[in-house]
Amino acid sequence: MKKTRTILMIILTLFIFSTASFAANLNIVIDDEKILFQDNVKPYIDENNRTMIPVAEIAKAFGAEPSWDGKTRTVKLESENNTITLTIDENIIDINGSKKSMDTNAITNNNRTFVPLTFVAKAFGASVSWDGKTNTVTITKARSKFDITVNPKTNYNIINAPSYNIVNTDGQYLYFSNVADGRKLYRCDLKGNNVEKISEIRDVFDINLADNFIIFSYYDYAKKCDNIGRINKENHEFLSYNVTPYRLNVVDNKIYYADNPGDNKEIISLSIDNTNKKQLIEDCDDMLVLDNKIIYTENGDIHILENSESKLLAEGSGSCIIGLHAINDHIYHTYFSSNKISKIDFNGKSESYEMNNEVGEYAIVNNTIFYTDESTGLYEYDIDSKKETKITDGVILFPCVIDNYLFFQNGYDAKFTNVYDLNTEKIIEFK
Numbered sequence: 001m002k003k004t005r006t007i008l009m010i011i012l013t014l015f016i017f018s019t020a021s022f023a024a025n026l027n028i029v030i031d032d033e034k035i036l037f038q039d040n041v042k043p044y045i046d047e048n049n050r051t052m053i054p055v056a057e058i059a060k061a062f063g064a065e066p067s068w069d070g071k072t073r074t075v076k077l078e079s080e081n082n083t084i085t086l087t088i089d090e091n092i093i094d095i096n097g098s099k100k101s102m103d104t105n106a107i108t109n110n111n112r113t114f115v116p117l118t119f120v121a122k123a124f125g126a127s128v129s130w131d132g133k134t135n136t137v138t139i140t141k142a143r144s145k146f147d148i149t150v151n152p153k154t155n156y157n158i159i160n161a162p163s164y165n166i167v168n169t170d171g172q173y174l175y176f177s178n179v180a181d182g183r184k185l186y187r188c189d190l191k192g193n194n195v196e197k198i199s200e201i202r203d204v205f206d207i208n209l210a211d212n213f214i215i216f217s218y219y220d221y222a223k224k225c226d227n228i229g230r231i232n233k234e235n236h237e238f239l240s241y242n243v244t245p246y247r248l249n250v251v252d253n254k255i256y257y258a259d260n261p262g263d264n265k266e267i268i269s270l271s272i273d274n275t276n277k278k279q280l281i282e283d284c285d286d287m288l289v290l291d292n293k294i295i296y297t298e299n300g301d302i303h304i305l306e307n308s309e310s311k312l313l314a315e316g317s318g319s320c321i322i323g324l325h326a327i328n329d330h331i332y333h334t335y336f337s338s339n340k341i342s343k344i345d346f347n348g349k350s351e352s353y354e355m356n357n358e359v360g361e362y363a364i365v366n367n368t369i370f371y372t373d374e375s376t377g378l379y380e381y382d383i384d385s386k387k388e389t390k391i392t393d394g395v396i397l398f399p400c401v402i403d404n405y406l407f408f409q410n411g412y413d414a415k416f417t418n419v420y421d422l423n424t425e426k427i428i429e430f431k
Contacts, residue, residue, distance in 0.1 A: 025135050026042070026043050026044065026045065026051065026135050026136075026137070027134065027135055027136040027137070028043055028051075028053065028057075028117070028136075028137050028139070029136055029137070029138045029139065030061045030138075030139040030141070031139070031140060031141050035057060035061065037054070037057065040110065040112075041054045041056075041057075041112050043057075043114075043117065043137075044114075046104055046107075048103055048104040050103065050104040050116045050117070050118065051116070051117040051118065051137050052104075052107070052114040052115065052116060052117065053114060053115060053117040053120075054112055054113070054114060055075050055077070055106075055113040055114065055115050056113075058077070058115060058117065058120050058121070059077050061139070062077070062079060062121075062124045062126075062141070063079055063080070064077040064078055064079040064082070064084075064124075065077070065078050065079070068113070072087065073087055073088040073089070074086065074087045074088070075088070075106065075113050075115065077120070079124070081189045081190075081191065081193070081194070082095070082096060082123065082124060082125075082189075082194060083095075083096055083097075084096075084120060084123045084124070086106040086115055086120075087106065088105070088106050088107060088108055088113070089105050089106070089107060090105055090106070091103065091104065091105050093116075093119050093120070093123060095123045095194070095196075096194070097234065098196060100119075102116055102119045104116050117137060117139075118137075121139050123194075124141070124142070124194075125141070125142030125189075125193035125194045125195075126139050126140060126141045126142055127139070127140045127142075142191075142193040142194075144191035144192060144193065145191065145192030145193070145419065145428055145430055146190075146191065146192050146405050146419060146421065146428075147190065147191055148169060148174065148190040148191075148402055148403045148405065149190075149403055150169055150171040150190070150402075150403060152171065155251075156168050156169060156209075156401075156402060157208045157209065157210075157249060157250050157251065158249065158251065158288070158289065158290060158326060159325075159327065159363075159401060160363065160400040160401060160402075161206070161247070161248075161249055161288055162288070162323050162324055162325050162361070162362075163361050163362075163363060163398050163399050163400045164205040164206055164398050164400075165205065165206050165207045165208065165216075165400060166205065166207065166398045166400055166407060166409070166417070167207065167400050167402055167407045167417075168207040168208065168209050168402075169190065169209075169402055170209045170233075171190075172189075172190075173187040173188065173189065173190070174187060174188050174189070174190055174192070174402065175187045175198070175207050175209065175214055176188070176207070176407070176417065176430075177204045177205060177207065178197075178417075178431075179409055179414050179415065179416060179417055180415050180416055180431045181197070182202040182203070183202055183203045183204050183205070184197060184198075184199060184200060184201060184202055184204060185197070185198040185199045185201065185204045185207070185214065185216065185231065186198060192419075192430060195431075198214070198231060198236055199231055199236065199238065201218050201229060201238070202218070202219065202221070203218055203219035204216050204217075204218045205217050205218070206245070206247075206248040208248065208249065208250035208255075209250070210250045210253050210272060211253060211272070212232060212233050212234060213230050213231065213232060213233065213272060214230070214231045214233060215228065215229070215230050215248075215250050215255060215272070216228070216229055216230075216231075216248070217229075217245050217248050217257075220240070225244050226244055226245055226246075227240055227241065227242065227243065227244070227245070228240075228241040228243055228245050228248060228255070228257065229241070230272065239274065241255075241270065241274055243257065243259060243268070243270075244259060244260060245257040245258065245259065246258040246259070246260075246265055246286075247286060247287050247288070249287075249288065249289040250272075251289045251290075251291070252291075253271075253272055254269055254270070254271060254272070255269065255270040255271070255272060256268070256269050256270075256280075256287070256289045256294065257270070258284060258286070258287050264282075264283045265283065265284050265285065265287075266279050266280075266281065266282060266283070266284075267279070267280045267281035267284055267287050267294060267296060267305075268280065280294060280305060281294070281296055281305060281310070283298060284296040284297060284298050284303075285297045285298055285299070285320070285321065286321065286322065286324055287324070288324040288325070288326050288331075290326040292306060292307070293305070293306045293346075294306075295313075295324060295326060295331055297316075297321040297324065297333075299316070300315075300316030300319050300320065300321060301314065301315050301316045302314040302316065302321065302331065302333070302344065304346070313331070313344065313346070313348055314344050314348060314350060319335040319336065319338075320335060320336040321333050321334075321335060322334055322335065322336055323341075323359070323361060323362060325362075325363075325364060327364050329345060329346060330343050330344065330345050331343070331344050331345075331346075332362075332364060334359045334362070337358060338358065338359060339354060339355045339356070339357060339358050339359060340352045340353065340354050340355065340359070341353050341355065341359055341362060341369060341371070353369065353381065353383060353386075355369075355371060355379065355381055355388065356379070356388050357371075357373040357376060357379065358373055358374075359371050359372075359373075360372040360373060360374035360396075361374070361396075361397065361398065361399055362399065363399040363400060363401045363406060364401075365401050365404075365406075365422065367382065367383040367384050368380060368381065368382055368383065368422075369381040369383065370391075370399055370401075370406055370420075371399075372396035372397070372399060372408075373396075374395055374396065374397070375395060376393065377390055377391070377392055377393045377394055377396060378390070378391040378392050378394070378396040378399070378408065378420075379391065391420060391425075391427075392410070392418075392420075392427060394410040394411055395410065395411050395412060396408050396409070396410055397409040397410075397411075397412070404421065404422040404423055405419050405420065405421060405422065406419070406420040406422065407419055407420075407430070408420070415431075416429045416430060416431045417429075417430045417431075418430070
């Protein structure tokens with residue numbers, strides 16, 4: 001018995017020694033720079049096998065300002081784009097208002113606050129790796145994918161509507177349909193970091209923003225048809241409108257959509273709270289809402305509905321009009337299997353731009369048209385010089401503009417969204 005007890009004591013001593021040694025030799029490297037700690041505030045590994053680090057050090061590494069609230073026993077880290085809050089002895093981390101569970105707690109020890117390194121680093125958008133041979137935790141900070149600046153007068157609900165609004169922004173977040181995850185609704189900051197999932201609903205398109213809501217179309221697998229949904233930005237509460245949209249616009253906190261996706265489509269208006277449903281137009285082919293005007297097509301003609309009165313703006317040739325855009329008091333459109341994009345003002349004056357290829361989808365930035373051939377690639381057409389340049393090859397889908405960035409999908413089975421920087425003329429992958 002005494003021999004057994006002695007062996008157990010030796011094993012316990014060796015375990016304690018190896019654990020203490022492991023903690024004492026723990027290395028933290030952030031962007032290739034080894035962090036040096038004072039003897040009394042060194043990082044360690046807790047009983048949940050998580051690396052704990054002094055909050056002041058992690059705050060400094062990410063350029064955040066730490067603050068302490070003794071009444072609520074919470075520590076807050078505030079940087080330019082993030083606010084992260086942890087409560088002592090609790091396993092919840094609040095990241096910009098979104099709460100997530102951890103498998104360990106923030107604690108205080110000798111009047112020092114220690115926080116779980118991995119959870120806090122990832123909250124700042126960084127990646128974390130562990131090397132057991134050298135007892136090293138390596139942190140790689142997130143690199144900005146882009147830097148979006150939003151003009152509050154710019155309405156991306158309208159600008160990208162013809163391209164199914166796969167991205168949109170409210171000036172704080174970029175909301176996007178994540179092609180890497182079944183086109184579920186995600187958001188990130190305006191530099192492309194701190195990505196988080198908003199909903200498990202698949203095949204999200206037509207992302208519109210209004211007040212505190214995200215309004216979008218999606219494929220309803222239960223009903224086997226398209227539908228319109230609404231999600232609260234803060235608590236992510238979901239509401240289904242139970243309608244069948246063809247085209248969706250949200251303007252001045254009112255929903256407009258073309259119902260009954262067949263040959264005869266009605267234009268319907270609806271309040272965000274799912275009341276005041278009203279038929280505006282009995283029959284149309286396509287539609288777009290601009291301020292207090294509804295532009296719609298019927299049998300190749302372009303009409304405008306304003307103040308409950310409809311008038312013919314342009315008489316067509318009977319060809320199918322596609323790709324209605326409304327920018328700077330002009331309406332742009334093209335025809336099925338055409339290489340021309342036409343522009344018309346509200347007085348009926350028109351002009352056309354002839355491309356080198358058949359136009360599929362397109363987006364307009366200032367005096368530049370970005371269009372897809374859908375089979376050969378993405379092109380840039382300068383309206384002033386009439387010069388055309390090919391940007392990339394591929395089957396290009398859903399070109400959408402946010403600030404000076406063009407978002408698009410390359411291929412039907414793409415695993416990420418491409419972003420073309422109009423300033424640097426470089427393409428990056430965005431997942």
